Amino acid sequence: MASQEIPSSGNSTAVELKENTSIVVLGASGDLAKKKTFPALFGLFFNGFLPPNLQIVGYARTKMDEEEFHKRVVQYIKTPIPQMKSKLKEFLELCTYVSGQYDTDEGFQDLEKHLAEREKAAYPDAKTKNRVFYMALPPSVFTVVAEGLKKNNYLKDGINRIVVEKPFGKDLESSREMMGKLKKLWQEDETFRIDHYLGKEMVKNLLILRFGNPVLDNSFNKNLISNVQITFKEPFGTEGRGGYFDEFGIIRDVMQNHLLQVLSILTMERPVSFSAEDIRDEKVKVLRFIPPIKMEEALLGQYSAKGDKPGYKDDDTVPKDSVSPTFAALVLHINSPKWEGVPFVLKAGKALNEQKTEIRIQYKDVTQGIFKDIARNELVIRVQPGESVYMKMNAKAPGLQMRTVATEMDLTYKRRFSDLKIPEAYEALILDAFKGDHSNFVRDDELDIAWKIFTPILHQIENDKPTPKSYEYGSRGPAELDDFITKHVGYTRANYQWPTVDAGKL
Ligand SMILES: NC(=O)C1=CN([C@@H]2O[C@H](COP(=O)(O)OP(=O)(O)OC[C@H]3O[C@@H](n4cnc5c(N)ncnc54)[C@H](OP(=O)(O)O)[C@@H]3O)[C@@H](O)[C@H]2O)C=CC1
Numbered sequence: 001m002a003s004q005e006i007p008s009s010g011n012s013t014a015v016e017l018k019e020n021t022s023i024v025v026l027g028a029s030g031d032l033a034k035k036k037t038f039p040a041l042f043g044l045f046f047n048g049f050l051p052p053n054l055q056i057v058g059y060a061r062t063k064m065d066e067e068e069f070h071k072r073v074v075q076y077i078k079t080p081i082p083q084m085k086s087k088l089k090e091f092l093e094l095c096t097y098v099s100g101q102y103d104t105d106e107g108f109q110d111l112e113k114h115l116a117e118r119e120k121a122a123y124p125d126a127k128t129k130n131r132v133f134y135m136a137l138p139p140s141v142f143t144v145v146a147e148g149l150k151k152n153n154y155l156k157d158g159i160n161r162i163v164v165e166k167p168f169g170k171d172l173e174s175s176r177e178m179m180g181k182l183k184k185l186w187q188e189d190e191t192f193r194i195d196h197y198l199g200k201e202m203v204k205n206l207l208i209l210r211f212g213n214p215v216l217d218n219s220f221n222k223n224l225i226s227n228v229q230i231t232f233k234e235p236f237g238t239e240g241r242g243g244y245f246d247e248f249g250i251i252r253d254v255m256q257n258h259l260l261q262v263l264s265i266l267t268m269e270r271p272v273s274f275s276a277e278d279i280r281d282e283k284v285k286v287l288r289f290i291p292p293i294k295m296e297e298a299l300l301g302q303y304s305a306k307g308d309k310p311g312y313k314d315d316d317t318v319p320k321d322s323v324s325p326t327f328a329a330l331v332l333h334i335n336s337p338k339w340e341g342v343p344f345v346l347k348a349g350k351a352l353n354e355q356k357t358e359i360r361i362q363y364k365d366v367t368q369g370i371f372k373d374i375a376r377n378e379l380v381i382r383v384q385p386g387e388s389v390y391m392k393m394n395a396k397a398p399g400l401q402m403r404t405v406a407t408e409m410d411l412t413y414k415r416r417f418s419d420l421k422i423p424e425a426y427e428a429l430i431l432d433a434f435k436g437d438h439s440n441f442v443r444d445d446e447l448d449i450a451w452k453i454f455t456p457i458l459h460q461i462e463n464d465k466p467t468p469k470s471y472e473y474g475s476r477g478p479a480e481l482d483d484f485i486t487k488h489v490g491y492t493r494a495n496y497q498w499p500t501v502d503a504g505k506l
């Protein structure tokens, strides 16, 4: 058998919303809605993945008419082929907008009236209807909006789902408080906590790469692996989001969630089945082996201006004495029999020299015998851009001489899979929410354990206010990074560059 279809959810109680459904995007005037949510909904609509007669209703405080709303909806939607343009017109006919407050019943009652009218017009004979509420909102209003929706817009005779964006709290205590309030209103099976990295193609691929390839899976342990580095780099700063960012910092923004999720899938044991609960049980199990991160195993940085590029503190919404880190490298340990002694380094930064998210698994050196001086193996999983998997390995340099050369086995997606269209993470996740598949969403206990790992160091940073190391906009990060890696990983990488490193441009 060459390929095997994997069930989208092993959860027998998952119910797919196949018809008579509305999606309400709360915070429809915002950044996430225009950049990710509406383009993802259009992508699904264009490819025929949305239920027929779907109604899309935007809700936010900003007053705007439908024309203005449609302008925002289309702002980031790309229509490279002619059929997309006509489909976009159809899509916009489904998109309507209601303006209202988040903390009074009045707005939600207006929304209810509007939804009821749209639903009646779209599916007049429907006995049951369904609603998905998508919170593209800052966390400060999650709870009050969840309350307003439950009170005013919750269907008694249909399926209701609520999709919540990260960050889920600021530390263990606030997360528990927020989740506790949400749980009183919305059942766990109605709640979809998005971490959009779980929707990325290469993150979803991890399960198959590992458990579908015994040769890889059997090498994933402390006997063969020296260290693992998970890196997130962005070539732009916090432009326009300085206020939010200063309160949260890089650790809460991408490390406690996106990078930790990647780490847990990379290191978990094989799940019993593909069901959402079996997968998440294994993730929780491995996370429980990770002790809180120590300050001595952290390097914090903050970017400064370079040329015409502003420094972090040049943003008017950032306090001039801010010590909020825009870069961090953190060492995590998994004290399980399989992984003890292997350092896992999470690195993340804004305003760096390139865009890249990758997982780099370094195998141990050949310590003895005839090849003790050659380069070690490295397995690299490039999450973005230019999805690829390559194994750095040694071979004989072709020719009459007998010489080793560092080379690679290379699976670059754009080369291997022609006609490639990798779905956007948000497309995959919104579709999962319609299907009722929780596998790629964050479970409550998973969140709790993630905060236990990060809360002590976050509190220490807040209390002690250590000055982050400065690095220039567009650089590789603080100058101290290389020494930090060498100290904690015990190895400096050989000067070897993957020749197809700009696969993103293929
Ligand atoms: N932007 C991104 O790329 C990503 C964002 N996220 C998450 O998605 C959520 C939304 O993010 P984003 O769209 O960037 O946020 P925005 O700051 O753009 O906020 C979304 C909308 O919420 C309303 N709003 C903003 N601030 C407040 C406030 N203090 N009180 C009440 N309402 C407010 C505004 O609408 P109005 O005033 O019209 O009501 C705004 O248009 C966040 O939880 C974020 O962490 C996750 C991944 C990526």
Ligand SMILES: O=C1O[C@H](COP(=O)(O)O)[C@@H](O)[C@H](O)[C@H]1O
Residues within 6 Å of the ligand: 196, 234, 253, 254, 357
């Ligand atoms: O959640 C977030 O993610 C984005 C990065 O997402 P990506 O899909 O472009 O890798 C990050 O820019 C943002 O700060 C953070 O809130």
